[in-house]
Amino acid sequence: PKLDVRFDVAELVRRVPLFAGLPAERVTTIATLLRAQLALPGETIVRKGDRGDAMFFIASGAVEVLVPNLAEPVKLGTGDFFGEMALLTRQRRNADVRALGYCQLLVLDEKDFRRLVQKDADLRSHIQAVAEARRQPTQSS
Numbered sequence: 760p761k762l763d764v765r766f767d768v769a770e771l772v773r774r775v776p777l778f779a780g781l782p783a784e785r786v787t788t789i790a791t792l793l794r795a796q797l798a799l800p801g802e803t804i805v806r807k808g809d810r811g812d813a814m815f816f817i818a819s820g821a822v823e824v825l826v827p828n829l830a831e832p833v834k835l836g837t838g839d840f841f842g843e844m845a846l847l848t849r850q851r852r853n854a855d856v857r858a859l860g861y862c863q864l865l866v867l868d869e870k871d872f873r874r875l876v877q878k879d880a881d882l883r884s885h886i887q888a889v890a891e892a893r894r895q896p897t898q899s900s
């Protein structure tokens with residue numbers, strides 16, 4: 760069961776470096792596309808093998824990514840994002856992602872993701888570059 764809590768989404772958006780440098784009206788527009796979600800400690804947010812229908816930005820807190828071929832989970836924190844790979848490759852989720860404590864997330868649904876990256880080439884290439892680095896077995900983030 761997902762707990763829906765109201766946050767000031769625009770305030771949370773500014774914590775994500777990817778968005779922080781954007782003009783205020785862009786932030787406002789992006790904020791309308793994002794949905795705030797609170798993840799509980801230990802909650803599995805993304806499950807390996809599932810179909811991907813959204814990506815997630817961490818506005819506060821931390822998650823661990825259980826990458827199948829890595830001995831240690833990869834930790835992601837405030838400002839990081841995850842769940843982008845399934846959207847970019849149209850393949851299934853490649854890892855479990857679990858909340859390490861209470862986590863304020865910003866959820867971007869697939870259709871909004873496609874619209875956003877279609878309009879913003881810089882945003883698209885940034886997300887793609889991060890996904891590319893994560894695909895390399897020696898890199899962790």
Ligand code: CMP
Nearest residue numbers: 841842843844845852853854893899900
């Ligand atoms: P996705 O495949 O949609 O769902 C699982 C997510 O875990 C994936 O997108 C990435 O966001 C993230 N992920 C997978 N591998 C790594 C990695 N090596 N380092 C950091 N994050 C990863």
